[in-house]
Amino acid sequence: NLSATSKYLWCCGGDSQSFVFRVRLKDHRVEILDEAEIFPINTATAIHALNDNFVIIGGDDGNIATYQNGVFNATFIPLTPPIVINSIKAISETHWVVGSDVGIYVTFNAGAVWTKTYNSESGCEISFHDEMLGYFANALGVHRTTNGGLTWVKIFDGPGDIITGSALSSINPNRIFFSEYTTVFGSVIL
Numbered sequence: 001n002l003s004a005t006s007k008y009l010w011c012c013g014g015d016s017q018s019f020v021f022r023v024r025l026k027d028h029r030v031e032i033l034d035e036a037e038i039f040p041i042n043t044a045t046a047i048h049a050l051n052d053n054f055v056i057i058g059g060d061d062g063n064i065a066t067y068q069n070g071v072f073n074a075t076f077i078p079l080t081p082p083i084v085i086n087s088i089k090a091i092s093e094t095h096w097v098v099g100s101d102v103g104i105y106v107t108f109n110a111g112a113v114w115t116k117t118y119n120s121e122s123g124c125e126i127s128f129h130d131e132m133l134g135y136f137a138n139a140l141g142v143h144r145t146t147n148g149g150l151t152w153v154k155i156f157d158g159p160g161d162i163i164t165g166s167a168l169s170s171i172n173p174n175r176i177f178f179s180e181y182t183t184v185f186g187s188v189i190l
Contacts, residue, residue, distance in 0.1 A: 099124030
């Protein structure tokens with residue numbers, strides 16, 4: 001999973017053991033950021049860099065970690081059974097939106113309180129244009145929020161398959177791209 005800022009390409013992943021690293025865009029130097037002892041997520045599944053100094057990482061069992069100014073801090077979404085995070089976005093350092101295998105969760109206080117704002121039986125890939133306008137795509141379709149993730153409205157029927165990624169056009173926030181395993185779709189959102 002990848003996220004880019006002005007100075008770095010941030011990467012996470014793993015198979016029973018997580019890794020988090022960043023690539024400096026200036027000279028392509030790779031910097032490993034975590035060790036298993038200080039990073040609590042068994043498998044990192046999603047990452048989003050708000051800026052060069054604030055990164056949020058999600059993973060199995062609802063685990064979340066922030067990386068701020070060189071320090072990891074752990075939190076989690078306290079649910080039973082635990083969720084698998086597919087997509088994560090830091091809208092600000094305290095407002096986060098998480099797409100999971102069971103729906104969308106939002107926090108406005110850095111993970112102290114979570115609110116489930118959408119139920120789903122498939123993974124949700126999230127993209128945000130600004131603090132209020134965002135989209136998620138899953139097998140059921142594309143949904144839009146205009147209030148920071150509190151409510152969602154379906155605006156496009158889905159392909160009926162598993163969505164593996166989504167992104168907004170940086171030029172036109174009404175254009176969203178989403179992908180299945182081997183196909184990329186583009187859709188103009190009205």
